[in-house]
Amino acid sequence: MKKCLPFASFLFTIIVWETAVRAFGISVHSMPAPSQVALGLWEMIRSGVIFHHITASLFRVTWGYFLAVCTAVPIGLVLGIWRQAGQLAEPLIQFLRPISPLAWIPFALLWLGIGDKPAVFLIFxxxxxxxxxxxxxxVSGIKKTYIRIAANFGLKGRDYYVKVILPAALPEIVTGLRISLGTAWVVIVAAEMIAVKSGLGYLIIDARNSLRMDHVIGAMIIIGATGLVLDRCIRKLEDLPAVKWSRVLK
Structure with missing residues (x-):
């Protein structure tokens, strides 16, 4: 019964939406009914347009996400272990962190021009x-006991990071991966409304300019569904034995 509740809420929303649009005679150019959205979405699927834009968005998110993770995780581990460096960098990090990536759009366009690079930079x-x-x-949450044990075993350099620090920090890193992926998916849609000629964000702007609001809402549905699938995929990492064991150790 509990599993049916989310579907029931969706169904109720669709029924109310459809009824309201038809009862008040709202124009399709203002707010299309769910049935009209379904037809518009099917039109984009049948023509293959939607798959082109999904692929473009996923390409940019993948590159920006991959480059950021490969850069941020090692730096974060080093700053977490080297306390003096971490304390020195903390004010700068906390100053830059709240600034919306979209605020960097003028610089992204100025430095990188039009195309994929500005969008990838914003995702980064x-x-x-x-x-x-x-x-x-x-790293800061690692128990001192494990650090002393590693020192007693003579672990240094690469082995120290790979066998002690990284596994112990893994739960926090996986949580960061999930949250960051959601943020990246939000940012790419906004970035594509400005800097590129493909992607789901561009599709929404292009459909709006053509007064195809059924395509706009259809693209929004695809964005939500794709984000949900990506979140489900990244959550699988939380079930890895290494992550569960690290949580037990903490």
Whole structure:
């Protein structure tokens, strides 16, 4: 019964929406009914347009996300271990972190021009600072006992990071991966409304200019569904034995 409640709420919303649009005679150019949205969405699926834009958005998110994670996690681990460096960098990190990645759009366009690069850069910024903070937090939460045990076994350098620090910080890092992915997906849609000629954000703006509000809402549905799938995929990392074991150790 509990599993049916979310579907029941969706169904209720659709029925009320459809009824209200038809009862008040609202124009399709203002607020299309769910049935009209479904037809518009099917039109985009049948023509293949929607898949082109989904692929473009996923391409940019993947690159920006990958580059940010590969950069932020090692830096965060180092700053978390090297306390003096962490304290020195903390004010700058906390100053830059609240600045919306979208505020960097003028610089992204000025430095990188039109195309994929500005969007990838904005995704990088949206992921980098959360991952940096979560990585530092993961290291700061490691029990001193494990640090002393590692020292007693003579672990140094790469082995120290790979066998002690990274596994212990893994739960925080995985949490950061999930939160950052959601942020990246929000930012890419906004970035594509300005800097590129493809992607789901561009599709929404293009449909709006054509007064195809059914396509606008259809694209919004695809954005929500794709974000949900990505979140489900990243949550699988929380079930990995290494992550569960690290949580037990903490």
């Amino acid at each position: 910024l949206s992921v980098f600072f959360p991952m940096l903070v979560f990585s530092m937090s993961g």
